[in-house]
Amino acid sequence: MKSAVTTVISSADASGRFPTISDIESVKGSFDRANARLEAAEKLAVHIDRFTSEALEYVYGKQSLEQANKDKCARDIHHYLRLINYCLVTGGTGPLDEWGIAGMREVIRAQQLPTIAYIESFSYIRDNLDIPSDMGQQAASEFKSLLDYLINSLA
Amino acid sequence: MLDAFSRAVVSADSKGAPIGTADLTALRKYVADANKRIDATLAITQNVSCIAADAISGMVCENTGLTQPGGHCYPTRRMAACLRDGEIILRYVSYALLAGDPSVLDDRCINGLKETYLALGVPLANAIRAIEIMKIATVAIMTETNTGRKMFEGINSGSGAQCQDIASEAASYFDRVINALS
Incomplete structure (x- = not known):
């Protein structure tokens, strides 16, 4: 599982060396940013159902999408937000990459899913995040950068 | 990992x-506890040869037959392999300590270690003793309870006592290797 720490250890192991000062500094850097990430993860876990339903109401409220897919869309948005919660905890994009994005294009193409519903939902969540009542400024920027990462991979 | x-x-x-x-x-x-964890890792990385080579030397001193003809550390080629393995085990312990999780140690070091040593005819009792000495030395350096000079410069220098919990964690990783070989 790719995270800030495991990435450093993998590359140290690949060259058979003990963690160097620069390895340790990069790990320390990720610890220094960890509080914002963990706050974002905590708040996301609290608000995950609300974020999902608000985004869903917004996207399906526009009537341009088939309403029959709404439940499945809700399930998927919730799923992706959960993976973002994991990414916030690990401090890397490992969980999204391994469990959300790998194979995503193939599944979407095979099932002819409209990715626009997802993209709009995540954009809605990103643009309507209430700071500071949903989460603090730094936590929100960690959360938003992962939303952007996901949106880019869906686009 | x-x-x-x-x-x-x-x-x-x-x-x-x-x-x-x-x-x-x-x-x-x-x-x-990140700073303590980093200090504890530095305690290992700044004393690699001291911890590993001394442990192997200690193992030989306690059992001098090892370096005699017919012993398992004779000739120097086999002694060198032993020193190398001591460092490898210490390296994976340092990774596990930095990660705060033993999976890297389990997957990349312990898995198959006993079988390899049995196949190569490495005496497990001696290997375990060397690892025990590494454990004792590592804990002493981390907690700054070693005799003589201070052995590492950490971020919280002079705070060896604060590394107590992390040192027990490091000891548990050495114990993991020992248990796997027992």
């Missing part, structure tokens, strides 16, 4: 739930 964070993720994923406040408490402690 997992670290303390991804370990929590894997366990949450098996339940299909996001990681909430309760699970984050342990991770916040890991973050709060």
